Amino acid sequence: MTSHPIPAPVVLLGGGKIAEALIQGLLRSGQARPSDLRVTVRRPERGEELRSRHGVQVLVDNAQAVRGAGVVLLAVRQAQLRDLMAVISPALAPGQTVVSLSADVRLEQLEAALPSHVSVFRAMPHTPVRVGSGVTPLTAGTRVTEAAKRATESVFAATGQPLWMSEEALTVCTGVSCTGPAYVFRFVEALAQAAMAHGMDAAEAAELARGTLIGAAKLLAEPAATTPRLIAEIATPGGITMAGLEALEANGLPRVVGEAVTVAIQRTRERADANAVAYSTPK
Ligand SMILES: NC(=O)C1=CN([C@@H]2O[C@H](COP(=O)(O)OP(=O)(O)OC[C@H]3O[C@@H](n4cnc5c(N)ncnc54)[C@H](O)[C@@H]3O)[C@@H](O)[C@H]2O)C=CC1
Numbered sequence: 176m177t178s179h180p181i182p183a184p185v186v187l188l189g190g191g192k193i194a195e196a197l198i199q200g201l202l203r204s205g206q207a208r209p210s211d212l213r214v215t216v217r218r219p220e221r222g223e224e225l226r227s228r229h230g231v232q233v234l235v236d237n238a239q240a241v242r243g244a245g246v247v248l249l250a251v252r253q254a255q256l257r258d259l260m261a262v263i264s265p266a267l268a269p270g271q272t273v274v275s276l277s278a279d280v281r282l283e284q285l286e287a288a289l290p291s292h293v294s295v296f297r298a299m300p301h302t303p304v305r306v307g308s309g310v311t312p313l314t315a316g317t318r319v320t321e322a323a324k325r326a327t328e329s330v331f332a333a334t335g336q337p338l339w340m341s342e343e344a345l346t347v348c349t350g351v352s353c354t355g356p357a358y359v360f361r362f363v364e365a366l367a368q369a370a371m372a373h374g375m376d377a378a379e380a381a382e383l384a385r386g387t388l389i390g391a392a393k394l395l396a397e398p399a400a401t402t403p404r405l406i407a408e409i410a411t412p413g414g415i416t417m418a419g420l421e422a423l424e425a426n427g428l429p430r431v432v433g434e435a436v437t438v439a440i441q442r443t444r445e446r447a448d449a450n451a452v453a454y455s456t457p458k
């Protein structure tokens with residue numbers, strides 16, 4: 176995939192967890208300098224934290240922040256999103272790019288809430304963007320320009336891999352890649368708990384489980400790695416690993432993971448439906 180230059184400044188409205196992960200990823204990539212990044216906050220203490228940690232520009236006025244932005248990322252929670260869009264709409268100039276990171280507000284509502292002269296996108300990042308290892312699903316609204324598409328892609332190419340897809344597919348991603356790191360971390364905890372159940376002390380168990388995940392992830396990151404081959408390298412036929420894997424299957428690992436993904440997608444859809452109703456009623 177060709178990577179395009181990131182149009183500065185990248186403006187992040189709402190300096191919370193995912194915004195900070197993106198700030199870190201963009202700075203780490205070397206494709207953005209602190210002065211290229213502008214973030215807005217509600218609380219001055221949070222602004223001071225972001226400024227001192229990353230050297231980025233911090234503002235409290237969202238309308239002021241979007242003026243001259245190369246890309247605007249909406250990084251507040253759903254409860255604040257509608258008000259935020261109402262505040263920035265008069266300040267957005269024709270041709271600007273707005274990318275919502277919200278998991279639960281659809282393009283239809285975003286496009287209705289924003290001026291028709293801006294390009295609107297949704298992105299569904301996850302926290303690995305912080306270390307440049309994100310896989311970020313992207314979907315485009317109905318009136319986007321090619322330049323805006325390139326601008327959007329550039330942000331997520333600098334923090335990992337952007338993936339263009341339909342909005343429906345992006346909804347599925349909320350339950351898979353977006354929430355997925357949390358499931359993997361929970362698996363690491365379960366592995367440590369199992370070690371403790373067999374007498375290992377907590378610190379040693381945590382280190383063992385963490386090291387196992389990091390080592391396994393590095394193997395998976397090797398070119399041409401496949402999970403069947405990586406499993407076959409460990410599992411001697413009829414041996415110890417096979418016994419463990421059979422226990423995972425017999426106890427429903429695919430069903431349990433499938434259930435977590437389904438429930439997360441359902442929650443996303445329910446919230447998006449509720450937001451569609453809320454947005455159709457005047458404030
Ligand atoms: N945390 C994650 O891994 C991911 C989060 N998202 C989405 O990103 C959005 C933000 O999520 P988080 O960062 O986790 O939440 P968060 O609660 O950590 O961050 C939101 C931030 O926005 C600030 N804020 C609220 N209203 C504001 C306003 N009017 N002006 C300036 N700042 C304002 C809040 O003070 C808070 O710091 C949500 O819509 C979520 O669905 C999407 C993908 C992944």
Ligand SMILES: O=C(O)[C@@H]1CCC=N1
Pocket residue numbers: 278349353354
């Ligand atoms: O848990 C949440 O609701 C947000 C959206 C996806 C990741 N974090």
